Amino acid sequence: MIRILLAEDDQAMRTYLARALEKAGYDVVAVDRGTAALPHLEDGGFDLLLSDIVMPEMDGIELAQRCAEIAPGTKVMFITGFAGVTLRASREAPQAKVLSKPFHLRDLVMEVQRVFGLSEPVSL
Template identity: 65%
Template sequence: MNDILLSDHCKILLAEDDNDMRRFLTKALENAGFEVSPHDNGLAAYNRLREEPFELLLTDIVMPEMDGIELAKRATELDPDIKVMFITGFAAVALNPDNHAPKQAKVLSKPFHLRDLVNEVQRLLAA
């Protein structure tokens, strides 16, 4: 019951440049009760974050205009409380200490099942 209540009030900023993946992720998260603001690049997502707060940034790493690592750095500068989850086929990139990704960021490697994504998002937001 707490998971449902938690998700009702949680806004997720999604940055994913792959149209199909962005659509699937948005639908899965909305079906789980989250409010999702989807964007196709990091710069658009960052501009949206400057307009309103979000509980979670869910971002791909490799994107045009601003990659997910830079987006996460800027997002945590704007809002130190925002939680960050990377979705990527390049987990080693996210985990590389040289890129200065937020230390508490979670990494979910592609491919993953949408149920796993929802469970990880709920777990991260509940922490």
């Protein structure tokens, strides 16, 4: 089973995304900030880091850079509601997919599937 580490500071969004991904068949660990994600990355075993970009303490881009050092096999996907931040993410983490808010949950799940080369339809 694909394991996803979700870093999202907005509690409602974090719960919403985690439930949707779990319903789609993924194993999800959700944290409220980048600094809380680091120990999970150090423990290993995650296939994808799904991170908001704008968060307190450590933004998603810095978290992705640390992820590349700690767990280089972990893929990265960003979610953000800020267009300017999307450009920065594309420059500083070009291998990462950026999904701009607002998005439909189906779009999120489809992008996760694309990251792993999966094509099975999901029901949300």
